[in-house]
Amino acid sequence: MAPTAAADTRQAVLSCVRSSSSSQQIGELFSVDPEGSTPQQWADASLPYNTRLADEIGPLAIVYPRHPGQIAAAIQCADSNGVPAVARSGGHSYGAYSLGGSVKSSPKASSSSSKLDTPRPAEESLIIDMREFRHVDYDAKSQLVRVGSGAMLGELNEELERHGRMVPSGSCPTVGVGGQVLAGGFGLASRAYGLLLDNLVSAEVVLASGETLTVSNKHHPDLFWGIRGAGPSLAIGHSFTFQTHPMPQTVTYFELTLLPRALPASEESAKRATALFSAMQQFRASEHAAPDLGFSWHVTPESTGTEWGTKVEILGQWIGPQDKFDAVMRELETLLRKEGLADFELGKREMSWLESMHNTGGDWTKIADRGPLNVNEHVNFYAKSLLTKHDIPDSSMQAHMTRLLSLSAHHNPSTNVDWFVLSPYLGGESSAVRRHFSGAFGHRDVKMVWELYAKRSDNSHGQSGSNGETDLVEFVNVMAEDLGVVKAVYPAYVDPELGADRFGEMVYGDSLPRLQGLKRRYDPSNVFRQPQTIRAEGRGWGGPVRDWLLILGALAWCCC
Ligand SMILES: Cc1cc2nc3c(=O)[nH]c(=O)nc-3n(C[C@H](O)[C@H](O)[C@H](O)COP(=O)(O)OP(=O)(O)OC[C@H]3O[C@@H](n4cnc5c(N)ncnc54)[C@H](O)[C@@H]3O)c2cc1C
Structure with missing residues (x-):
């Protein structure tokens, strides 16, 4: 059960919102909360996109402003009551951060979290839902x-x-x-x-x-x-x-898949998958990996009908017609032959720009079907994102593939876990991601974003699924084991398991010190706080206070 928010804090925030509405004549601000709304309304409004965290979040109340004055009133009422103000737009935060995040701090056994470096727990927050700003x-x-x-x-x-x-x-x-x-x-x-x-x-x-x-x-x-x-x-x-x-007139979408489409778990398969990856690494380093070419490494279990194997492929799109794409891909095919890979299938299709978005995205019918108070899509999942800024050596890749091939071979619907690895390549000298240096996004030298993702097949809520199945966090940590120490993560793929000590540099990279200065200037009382937001150094749980607690924790740990 989510911890019950102190009713008096909630009431204080909501009555502040009501009185600002009338005194500042900004119009009534609609809100939903666990005491003033029906249980169904509250359940609908407060269910996170990521239902793995459904039992762990504790939003205080959700307000639905219609103009900036109402946003300002909500922020000020949160601040004057010592409550974080948190915006929710599409609600898709991996860590349910737009509902404040998990109020439990429960790091799973992970190669990336040390005993002392636990995730920062969330606080019960005032949620400012932005759905009325939809123009x-x-x-x-x-x-x-x-x-x-x-x-x-x-x-x-x-x-x-x-x-x-x-x-x-x-x-x-x-x-x-x-x-x-x-x-x-x-x-x-x-x-x-x-x-x-x-x-x-x-x-x-x-x-x-x-x-x-x-x-x-x-x-x-x-x-x-x-x-x-x-x-x-x-x-x-x-x-x-x-x-x-x-808008580009034509896009050529492609999938280059190793055959058989469901690779058996064997040393030979691991070697072939590694050779494909290696060819992709050489190809992307070449001048032909032109910026109009976008591609991702993709690995997932695939059924033969009687047993499970692994699908290994490069998928992507070329912004332009197929004849030009064919010329670009010739070099990759040459590299594949050099790696001794003849057994693959290259599927390709020209399509319109919007069709290509439909092709790579989720369910577009959900746009019209948006719930009145919340997103109406919910998935129970955990994902880890690793940003790599260097090539992956063949030895690591082969160990990684051996592990994934084995996971697929043991794939079984009764384990209630579906998984994939999807790793877009963003790098290269010609990449626009690399050329822009205009904002605080701290990882311009990224080559690949590795997303390691596992979800409950039956979409049940909570950490352990309906029958106490495999823990998703542990599952993904195992998937990541051979890829090396994580030094950087993608800010939009929030990993709620990252320790409070480490997330700053991993999420914000070199931009962190300058961002801490901006935080001091624009949010001195830290009303915009979530588990992985920036804290101005020297204030609250981000500077010396945290350091002292860590030292005390270390002493207690050593001495017990
Ligand atoms: C199915 C799926 C597919 C995805 N695909 C991609 C992809 O292809 N590429 C990619 O880059 N990312 C992708 N993402 C990640 C996605 O970009 C992030 O999860 C993003 O933060 C979600 O935005 P949101 O508005 O839906 O989420 P929300 O949960 O509403 O917000 C996410 C975070 O932003 C904050 N926030 C929201 N609105 C505001 C605001 N107006 N002002 C200040 N803070 C705000 C929230 O407080 C929260 O911390 C995907 C996520 C999912 C679930």
Whole structure:
């Protein structure tokens, strides 16, 4: 059961919100909370996208502002009652951070968390749901699009398609614009156009002080820099204006799959998969890995009908027609032959830009089907993201593949775990991700984003599934074991298991010290706090206080 929030704190926050509404004449601010709403309403509004954490979150109340004045009132009521103010846009946070995050601190056995370095637990928070800010307004003259934080990526893409324009983003249609642009936003087109945040021209934000600002390279450039990578730590954005690009006429989607499609678990399979990966590493280093080519490494269990094997493939897209794509791929095919790999299948298909988004994203029908109070998609999962900035040696890759082949061979629906590895390549000298140095996204030298993902097949809620099956966190930690020590993670794939000591540099990279300065300046009382938001050094659980507690903890541990 989620811990019950102190009813008096909740009442104090909500009555503050009500009295600000009438005294400041900002209109009534609709809210849902466990005491004032029906149990069904509260359950609907507060169920996280990631239902693994459904029993661990403890939002105090959820408010649904309709204009910036109401956001400001909610922030100030949270702050004056010592409660964190947390925005929710599309609600897809991997760690349920848009509901405050897990109020339990329970690190799983992990190679990445030491005994003393436990995740920072969340606090019961006031949730500011941004769904009413859902506008998508394209201006043909300036070719800019102004989008509400609560609009979904699919809505943005569909509206721009009507004007023959595009903005690069992740492909999941129901992810919120607000949550993605403030952390990153990559897709198969990122090597050509950069991250979603690289295309941001200005943002309209509400500060901890309640002040509303428009930030851009001209106005408050320091804050504009900071929100592009660490937005949730610094402000609540309600509208974002992006530059747009002409929509590509044609995209060629491809899948290059090792045969047989369900590889058996054997040394030979591990060697062949490693050879494919090695060819991909050489190919992407070559000049032919042009920015118009986006590709990902993909591994997942595949059934032969009678038993389980492993599907190993490179999938991706070329922005352009198939004849040009064929010329680009010839070099990869030559490399494959050099690696002794003849047994593979190359499927390819030309499609429109929007079709390519549909092809790589989730369920687009969910856009129209959005629940009245919350997202209506829920998955029980754990994922770890590792950013690699160097090539993976063959020896590590072969050990990794041996492990995955064995996991697939033991795959069984009764274990209630489905998994995949999906690793987009964002790097290369010509990549737009590398060329942009404009925001606080701290990992411009990234080569690949490794997503190691496991979910409950039956979608039951909670940590242990319906029958106490394999722990998903432990499962993913095992998947990651041969890939080396994790030094960097992708900010938009929040890993709630990261220790409080380590996440700062891993998430924010070299941008961390400057971001701490911005935090001191724009959110001195730390009202925008979540388990992995930035704390200004020297304040609260982020500086000396934490260090002293760690020293005391170490002494207690050593001496007991
Ligand atoms: C199915 C799925 C597919 C995905 N695919 C991709 C992909 O292809 N590429 C990619 O880059 N990422 C991808 N992601 C990750 C996704 O970009 C992040 O989870 C993103 O943060 C979700 O945004 P949201 O608005 O839906 O989430 P939310 O849960 O609403 O917000 C996420 C975080 O941002 C904060 N936040 C939200 N809105 C605001 C605001 N207005 N002001 C300040 N802080 C705010 C929240 O407090 C929270 O900390 C995917 C996630 C899922 C679940």
